[in-house]
Amino acid sequence: MTDAALIERIDTLTSMVGRLTDTVLQLTRTQGARLSRKQVCERLDVCSKTLTAMVRRKDFPEPATDGQWLLAEVVEWEAGRR
Structure with missing residues (x-):
């Protein structure tokens, strides 16, 4: 596989991950799910x-x-760290 082909595949995968992350964010915002301190600590x-x-x-x-975190905000924070 050439370097150009490898770079193209990586770009395609990166784009797919970005779209998937956007979909997950949309879903979590819609549901309004919340995480407890324990759940956030375990997740991180x-x-x-x-x-x-x-x-x-x-x-x-x-x-x-209420002392809980919106799942959407946690997912968005995680996405920004990548």
Whole structure:
């Protein structure tokens, strides 16, 4: 496989991932699902104190007034890290 063909395949896959991420974001926004602190920590593989520090530093979205995070905001944050 030539370098050009490999780059074209990578670009195609990147585009597909982008569209899939957009679809997932749309679905999560529509459903309004929420995650508890425990669920967010498990998803990010961090402890509760680390999550608190991330929120304080504005490195992660704040929870809603009920103390839970909107799944859409978590997915969007994850997508921005890629």
